Amino acid sequence: MSSSASDMTGPGDGEATPARLRNRPTRLLALVALHSDRLVTEGLAGLEARRWHYAALASLQEFGPASQTELSRRTRIHRSDLVAVINELAERGFVERAPDPADRRRNVITMTPQGRGHLHRLDDLLATIEDDVLAPLAPAERLQFTELLTRLLDHHGRSCFRDA
Amino acid sequence: MSSSASDMTGPGDGEATPARLRNRPTRLLALVALHSDRLVTEGLAGLEARRWHYAALASLQEFGPASQTELSRRTRIHRSDLVAVINELAERGFVERAPDPADRRRNVITMTPQGRGHLHRLDDLLATIEDDVLAPLAPAERLQFTELLTRLLDHHGRSCFRDA
DNA sequence: AACGAACGTTTGTCGCACGAACGAATCTAT
DNA sequence: ATAGATTCGTTCGTGCGACAAACGTTCGTT
Numbered sequence A, B: 001m002s003s004s005a006s007d008m009t010g011p012g013d014g015e016a017t018p019a020r021l022r023n024r025p026t027r028l029l030a031l032v033a034l035h036s037d038r039l040v041t042e043g044l045a046g047l048e049a050r051r052w053h054y055a056a057l058a059s060l061q062e063f064g065p066a067s068q069t070e071l072s073r074r075t076r077i078h079r080s081d082l083v084a085v086i087n088e089l090a091e092r093g094f095v096e097r098a099p100d101p102a103d104r105r106r107n108v109i110t111m112t113p114q115g116r117g118h119l120h121r122l123d124d125l126l127a128t129i130e131d132d133v134l135a136p137l138a139p140a141e142r143l144q145f146t147e148l149l150t151r152l153l154d155h156h157g158r159s160c161f162r163d164a
Numbered sequence C: 001a002a003c004g005a006a007c008g009t010t011t012g013t014c015g016c017a018c019g020a021a022c023g024a025a026t027c028t029a030t
Numbered sequence D: 001a002t003a004g005a006t007t008c009g010t011t012c013g014t015g016c017g018a019c020a021a022a023c024g025t026t027c028g029t030t
Helices: A025-046 A051-063 A068-075 A079-091 A113-133 A139-160 B025-046 B051-063 B068-075 B079-091 B113-133 B139-160
Strands: A095-099 A107-111 B095-099 B107-111
Touching: A025 A051, A025 A113, A025 B025, A025 B051, A025 B113, A025 B139, A051 A068, A051 A079, A051 A095, A051 A107, A051 A113, A051 B025, A068 A079, A068 A107, A079 A095, A107 A113, A113 B025, A139 B025, A139 B139, B025 B051, B025 B113, B051 B068, B051 B079, B051 B095, B051 B107, B051 B113, B068 B079, B068 B107, B079 B095, B107 B113
Parallel strands: none
Antiparallel strands: A095 A107, B095 B107
């Protein structure tokens, strides 16, 4: 039912299959993201942080204090996993977890000044790492790249959650 | 030390921090790749396959029979994990694992005709999924996107392994 | 014959994403 | 006002992908 020729019995044919692996966008995406993630994870580990820590802190900085469920929506961190993240951040004094007086089911997560400092450090680090990841791209291409990524994320993201 | 303003004590400032989360390319990349991977994984699960199966089969198709270590280099699948992949593929008759007569430490992995058929099916499926992933992009933009990804992969890939 | 290296394999670890279930608190319908 | 459903935080367990360590076997080298 499909187009590509594949019924040639020759085991070593190299004409009809022009480098699938290198041309599958999904695979390219996965591999590049893997490298990026690895660099980010390693870099953050140097500051004893993880990617989720950054997401949580950045979201708090942008949108202010929030309950854990709301933070979960914003950062796309699963509620279950957010617990440990808040634990770790609170342990180091970067956020404060207090019961919401208006609704005692919720906790209100607030970023502390030290948290802001930490976020600032993480931001600087990530900027460096990004520069490394995008090294082979000219400035205009980097904009193009992030623009395309944003479009993809918006398209698929909006169908599941709102914003990011 | 750095440039971005962040020493304002206002908790809900929204000016000096323009949407970090949405603009961090590394994060965009991770999120988009996550969606893509999820779609691919789900799709492949429908054919009882995983991403590694495709990588292994595609590599065999492109470059012919190989030892497991060589396959590992080509597909970037870790030697440890490749064992199970070959087991699963061999169990279903898609590849054959035979000891290399020239070097009895190695196994020679060969794709069978049924393996070719299976790869062909996976190829068709992946094409559909890719079309879904890249849906919001015009054809020219898709080319741009994969071109940028390829450049990134080449730059970072060549420093670790050769080819892909 | 002996040593080091390569290969395949097993086992375990880590990070990330996710689902199930539970107690406590809240909301709603009656 | 009380019963039932819902929300929230939390704990526990699952699965996948990537990876490191270690072991027996086999091969080169000397």
